[in-house]
Amino acid sequence: MLRIRNKKTFNKKKGGFSIVKDKELFNFLGIKSDPLVKKMINLLMRDGKRSKAENVLNKAFQALDQDYPGRALHIFYFGVFEARRDIGIRLKPKPKKRRKTNSYNVYLPYKVSPIRGLNLGMRALLRASRERSLSSPFWENLSQEFLEASQGKGAVVEKRYSLNKLADSNKRRVHFGIRRLFPLVSESQI
Numbered sequence: 001m002l003r004i005r006n007k008k009t010f011n012k013k014k015g016g017f018s019i020v021k022d023k024e025l026f027n028f029l030g031i032k033s034d035p036l037v038k039k040m041i042n043l044l045m046r047d048g049k050r051s052k053a054e055n056v057l058n059k060a061f062q063a064l065d066q067d068y069p070g071r072a073l074h075i076f077y078f079g080v081f082e083a084r085r086d087i088g089i090r091l092k093p094k095p096k097k098r099r100k101t102n103s104y105n106v107y108l109p110y111k112v113s114p115i116r117g118l119n120l121g122m123r124a125l126l127r128a129s130r131e132r133s134l135s136s137p138f139w140e141n142l143s144q145e146f147l148e149a150s151q152g153k154g155a156v157v158e159k160r161y162s163l164n165k166l167a168d169s170n171k172r173r174v175h176f177g178i179r180r181l182f183p184l185v186s187e188s189q190i
Contacts, residue, residue, distance in 0.1 A: 059139035078150035083121035087167040109167035124156045
């Protein structure tokens with residue numbers, strides 16, 4: 001994953017060239033075949049500009065690698081797995097006006113498949129990094145979102161926790177849905 005660049009510099013005291021080891025750089029080429037990295041590149045891509053999306057993700061990994069050498073890919077994975085969604089909320093609209101009972105919106109929780117949950121988590125990370133300040137470049141915002149999500153902080157993780165709390169408070173309404181879904185809590189826990 002990491003490679004060391006050597007460069008020749010002229011040393012006046014020794015009267016010749018000497019090889020100086022430069023700092024380690026993150027090698028992005030080896031991990032482009034990883035499924036999560038591929039998915040993140042596809043989500044980053046706009047108008048078919050794949051190389052630009054790869055460059056942005058590469059710069060985000062390099063920014064993480066400067067602060068945490070050798071841990072950039074781990075931070076990415078932990079951030080994505082912290083941001084993934086396991087429960088979704090769908091809004092059931094108000095009933096018709098003929099009855100006065102239950103004349104408010106009902107939040108219906110439902111289970112999200114693991115692949116869909118990862119997809120939603122990565123989209124939320126990208127959305128949060130785009131909403132950050134415009135004074136710093138996008139790849140820097142993206143690396144900060146990865147870092148905060150991997151530590152269990154940040155807007156994405158807070159949103160996930162608030163959605164889970166909302167789903168937990170509305171779990172008794174699961175049977176209001178049209179199709180029967182798996183129960184969020186097993187009957188032995190009730």
